[in-house]
Amino acid sequence: MEVLERIKSINPRIIYVLILVVIAIPLIKPFGLPMMVMQPSKDFYDVVESLKPGARVMISWDYGAGSDVELDPIAKSLLIHLVKKGAKIYATSSIPDGPMFAERSLKVLESLNQQYGSDYVNLGFFAGGESGIAAWAENFESVFRTDWRKTPAAQIPMMEGIKSAKDFDLIVTLNTGPGGYGTPDVWVRQIYVAKNVPLAMGVTAIMGPQTMPYLQSHQIAGLLVGLRSAAEYEALLRAPGIATAQMDAQSAAHTVILILIILGNLGHLADKKHRRKTSK
Amino acid sequence: MSTSFDTWVAALITLAMFSLAIYKENPVYRLAEHAFIGIGAGHAIVTGVQVIQTSGINPLLKNAEYRLLIPMFFGILLFARYSKSYAYLSRLSMSLIVATGAGLGLRGAVQAQFLNQISATFLPLNSINNILIVVGFVTGLTYFIFSTRYTRYLNGKLSVVPRIGRCFLMIAFGASFGNASMGFLSMLIGRVLFLVRDWLGLSSLR
Numbered sequence: 304m305e306v307l308e309r310i311k312s313i314n315p316r317i318i319y320v321l322i323l324v325v326i327a328i329p330l331i332k333p334f335g336l337p338m339m340v341m342q343p344s345k346d347f348y349d350v351v352e353s354l355k356p357g358a359r360v361m362i363s364w365d366y367g368a369g370s371d372v373e374l375d376p377i378a379k380s381l382l383i384h385l386v387k388k389g390a391k392i393y394a395t396s397s398i399p400d401g402p403m404f405a406e407r408s409l410k411v412l413e414s415l416n417q418q419y420g421s422d423y424v425n426l427g428f429f430a431g432g433e434s435g436i437a438a439w440a441e442n443f444e445s446v447f448r449t450d451w452r453k454t455p456a457a458q459i460p461m462m463e464g465i466k467s468a469k470d471f472d473l474i475v476t477l478n479t480g481p482g483g484y485g486t487p488d489v490w491v492r493q494i495y496v497a498k499n500v501p502l503a504m505g506v507t508a509i510m511g512p513q514t515m516p517y518l519q520s521h522q523i524a525g526l527l528v529g530l531r532s533a534a535e536y537e538a539l540l541r542a543p544g545i546a547t548a549q550m551d552a553q554s555a556a557h558t559v560i561l562i563l564i565i566l567g568n569l570g571h572l573a574d575k576k577h578r579r580k581t582s583k
Numbered sequence: 584m585s586t587s588f589d590t591w592v593a594a595l596i597t598l599a600m601f602s603l604a605i606y607k608e609n610p611v612y613r614l615a616e617h618a619f620i621g622i623g624a625g626h627a628i629v630t631g632v633q634v635i636q637t638s639g640i641n642p643l644l645k646n647a648e649y650r651l652l653i654p655m656f657f658g659i660l661l662f663a664r665y666s667k668s669y670a671y672l673s674r675l676s677m678s679l680i681v682a683t684g685a686g687l688g689l690r691g692a693v694q695a696q697f698l699n700q701i702s703a704t705f706l707p708l709n710s711i712n713n714i715l716i717v718v719g720f721v722t723g724l725t726y727f728i729f730s731t732r733y734t735r736y737l738n739g740k741l742s743v744v745p746r747i748g749r750c751f752l753m754i755a756f757g758a759s760f761g762n763a764s765m766g767f768l769s770m771l772i773g774r775v776l777f778l779v780r781d782w783l784g785l786s787s788l789r
Contacts, residue, residue, distance in 0.1 A: 319604050326775045331785050372773025373766065399630035430634045437687050449637050492691025508766035512759045520703030522695060530769045545788050552772045
């Protein structure tokens with residue numbers, strides 16, 4: 304009983320250090336815990352799988368520092384899958400930090416022998432949020448005059464024939480939510496509703512419940528939510544990687560948190576019982 | 584352990600951020616926090632200037648696209664806010680931004696956020712999932728009807744409907760909270776991964 308009462312008043316710093324250690328262990332040596340693949344991830348995978356060779360896919364890196372840990376693994380798996388399908392990749396971003404994260408993710412394409420300008424291009428940041436999306440969805444050249452490396456669009460081979468959003472077979476936003484300029488709502492309004500172009504999303508875990516109704520109402524073709532979906536996508540590609548290991552850390556941390564919640568409640572009950580006894 | 588100067592700076596800043604939780608608010612933490620905000624703001628300004636250059640100044644000077652002078656003029660008017668005498672001029676630009684935003688947003692919002700989502704709840708009651716969606720949708724909506732008292736109807740038995748709706752709302756909030764906690768843990772995992780992999784070299788994950 305005394306032990307339980309002590310647990311209730313444990314120094315939170317000990318808990319923080321414990322969580323740090325528990326997270327670090329699977330990152331150094333992953334456990335490889337089994338995982339069930341959920342339907343939204345399968346839907347996303349099927350959408351990419353159905354693309355024909357040469358399909359044009361735009362991906363918008365609508366996230367910055369803070370969300371990269373959840374969305375970078377999604378970007379990486381998606382890029383690998385798109386290369387397998389022979390798709391042309393157009394990177395962009397509605398937030399100023401986005402192109403840097405796009406550039407970092409696109410490095411995986413160099414290792415897959417993809418040529419910049421003919422297989423993939425980074426178009427950089429477009430200003431204006433919703434107005435910006437509506438502008439390039441209507442007239443692509445009016446917004447994207449150069450790529451991120453300042454090469455004029457006319458000199459980039461894969462930009463030929465791109466006039467509006469309708470020239471894309473799939474548009475994907477990797478989205479951090481309300482902090483960004485082009486939120487998931489905005490993309491649905493300007494891409495799916497206004498232009499009827501297939502739209503898919505990868506969002507942070509916190510945005511999952513808000514974006515799920517768009518999947519259920521078939522306004523988006525696929526939805527990946529946070530690290531878990533990234534790990535599921537790796538499982539679908541049969542290439543377990545960084546997201547799978549990070550999910551091991553996530554599971555380990557949650558297990559410790561659950562144990563601490565149970566112990567904390569037991570401590571609270573023991574304390575209550577003890578107080579009752581002493582008051583009698 | 585890393586020999587890169589950049590990695591060491593990033594690792595020390597990460598540790599400075601952790602010091603808030605492990606120790607207490609301190610000058611090292613505040614320095615790291617202010618540097619983060621300063622770098623973010625600085626980067627946004629540089630990107631903004633680049634966009635003005637590539638989408639505005641370059642086409643104007645190189646391609647003689649004089650129509651771009653109109654948005655540029657309204658953009659410059661925004662800076663009139665800093666003058667007490669001419670602040671009213673910035674309202675012209677602001678009204679243009681708000682009106683365009685509202686017009687564009689409304690065009691799709693009714694379809695995307697109302698009609699399509701309402702029609703997605705008209706489901707055949709042939710599976711548990713569909714029943715849950717329909718019941719949750721109807722009872723959840725009734726929770727927000729404040730124009731009448733349910734206690735008036737059927738001896739007040741109807742008041743059970745918004746109560747069921749409240750349970751669905753609580754489950755939805757619980758799901759949001761669970762996902763939020765998962766998101767925060769993911770951020771922590773990201774920083775720990777950086778420390779053990781990039782800084783200490785203890786992990787080979789790529």
